[in-house]
Amino acid sequence: MRNYKAYTSKNHTIYHGDALEVLKSLPHQSVDLVFADPPYNIGKVYANFIDKWPSDDAYIEWCTEWLDSCTALLKPHGSLYVMASTQSMPFFDIHLRKRMKILSRITWHYDSSGVQARKYFGSMYEPILHCVKDAKNYVFNADDIMVEAKTGAKRRLIDYRKKIPTVYNSEKVPGNVWYFPRVRYRMPEYEQHPTQKPEALLERIIAASSNEGDVVLDPFSGTFTTCAVAKKLNRRSIGIDLQEEYIKIGLRRLNIQSNYNGEKLLPLQKTYLRRNGKPQISSDQLVLLESSE
Ligand SMILES: C[S@@+](CC[C@H](N)C(=O)[O-])C[C@H]1O[C@@H](n2cnc3c(N)ncnc32)[C@H](O)[C@@H]1O
Secondary structure, three states: OOOOEEEOOEEEEEEOHHHHHHHHHHOOOEEEEEOOOOOOOOOEEOOEEEEEOOOOHHHHHHHHHHHHHHHEEEEEEEEEEEEEEEEOOOHHHHHHHOOOEEEEEEEEEEOOOOOOOOOOOOEEEEEEEEEEOOOOOOOOOOOHHHHEEEOOOOOOOOOOOOOOEEEEOOEEOOEEEEOOOOOOOOOOOOOOOOOOOOOHHHHHHHHHOOOOOOEEEOOOOOOHHHHHHHHHHOOOOOOOOOOHHHHHHHHHHHHOOOOOOOOOOOOOOOOOOOOOOOEOOOOOHHHHHHHHH
């Protein structure tokens, strides 16, 4: 018996259920790109799910099960990006390097906010592995993810080593340390979820490692940012989450349904009230302020 429910539009499917079960029901070699951002086993609360396993071993055992399912779902030229906590990533790395080719060990570095650790060096990054099934045949659209090459010079540098002196390239493929701000309440993309990933991070991954029309799978979708970005970039998507609250976000963001069991699915209504109840600033002004920072 199936314990999950599917919601589908033309190119996008959302599954409400346990990733382990849904992944096992999907056809092998049918997905071009997987982005997996699982619970990290650090005690976060995702609606009525608490992200804490009885032991590290139990957590790693659970992770290896869905990692193996994801690998089986990938097409022969497919790619997998997986995030994990800094303390669990070594286990992921050892497991995956026996099964796939790890091309890059990426660091997503972000700014800090709020209270910082005072007795140790606070964490300012999350690791991401970029793996492919076939190191000789995989998608990597370098031209679609170029960033400015910072030469440190104000004027454009000229390479005199070339036969005809040429201006140095002003663009390059990003290295493996990526800076993207975390998603904050005041950002237009913010949804009600404790660990939402930035659209910009997913844009880089999806643009680099898939082509238009390809299938992108996110087994732990949360706010369904992966699927929303896949849609924006004309990819197809499959997203899974256990929590009804987040399924509703996905149904709205992907325009699959505007109602859910009689409830109108509306974007998050944000308030910008100070504790004394007076408006601090209007949301329009905030958007303007943020875009000019
Ligand atoms: C780290 S969050 C993903 C955040 C997401 N990348 C985003 O940008 O919003 C992990 C998600 O996994 C979901 N989850 C936890 N256990 C699950 C399971 N067994 N199957 C499917 N989803 C699960 C949680 O509800 C949570 O939304």
